Amino acid sequence: MASLQVLDRLALVADTHAYQAGLPQLLQFFQHRGIRHLACLGDCPPDPFRPWLEMAASHRLYWVYDVYGPEMPEATACGEALELEERIFLAHTRALLWTHFKDQVHAYQQGRATARPPMLLCHGHTHVPSVARFSPPFNRILYINDALRPQEFQARQACLPLSPDTIYLIVPGAFTMEEGRYPTFSFAVLDTAASRIAMVSIKDLAALNSLDLFP
Numbered sequence: 001m002a003s004l005q006v007l008d009r010l011a012l013v014a015d016t017h018a019y020q021a022g023l024p025q026l027l028q029f030f031q032h033r034g035i036r037h038l039a040c041l042g043d044c045p046p047d048p049f050r051p052w053l054e055m056a057a058s059h060r061l062y063w064v065y066d067v068y069g070p071e072m073p074e075a076t077a078c079g080e081a082l083e084l085e086e087r088i089f090l091a092h093t094r095a096l097l098w099t100h101f102k103d104q105v106h107a108y109q110q111g112r113a114t115a116r117p118p119m120l121l122c123h124g125h126t127h128v129p130s131v132a133r134f135s136p137p138f139n140r141i142l143y144i145n146d147a148l149r150p151q152e153f154q155a156r157q158a159c160l161p162l163s164p165d166t167i168y169l170i171v172p173g174a175f176t177m178e179e180g181r182y183p184t185f186s187f188a189v190l191d192t193a194a195s196r197i198a199m200v201s202i203k204d205l206a207a208l209n210s211l212d213l214f215p
Helices: 023-032 047-055 094-110 205-210
Strands: 009-013 037-040 060-064 077-079 081-084 088-091 119-123 130-133 140-144 156-161 167-171 175-178 182-191 196-202
Touching: 023 047, 023 182, 023 205, 037 047, 047 060, 060 081, 060 088, 077 081, 081 094, 088 094, 094 119, 094 167, 140 156, 196 205
Parallel strands: 009 037, 037 060, 060 077, 088 119, 119 167
Antiparallel strands: 009 182, 081 088, 130 140, 130 167, 156 196, 175 182, 182 196
């Protein structure tokens, strides 16, 4: 189990693929807002993220990958699935989350509702930013920014409260150029102390200059 050390804000990024040009600007955005913890949820090449660990001694990088890699041994924690603070779970796909953390999910479901912090299951792969309340047999979608075709992708932003005694499925979306042409710059930031999440999708990196994560 990896530790967040001090519960604060955790940025979630996934599925950058071959795109690199805007990542330095995104990392600077996180740093300027005092974010120290960054999780990469798979399908991200290591090289563009290595500078994150060099930007400040307090920075932490949590790196997950699917069965094909790539791994990043120098990250703060690296694996197919990671657990942070016994309630934040990271993997590239939902299937990997179930494979590694099924027992923890069942134990949380069966536990008494005592205003426990929410359980957060975070993954990438789908490229569709979303937040859903995990309530089998049907999950309740609380936020989604979907598009049938990459060229129809729209900028969108939301700040969602996270309720106690609740399991959430969180997908930050892809921070990439879909089909090499269409910007679908999405990411998320967890504010663990205030129990809320910012979901952000932009089409122009210049929007980072004035972006308020938690308006």
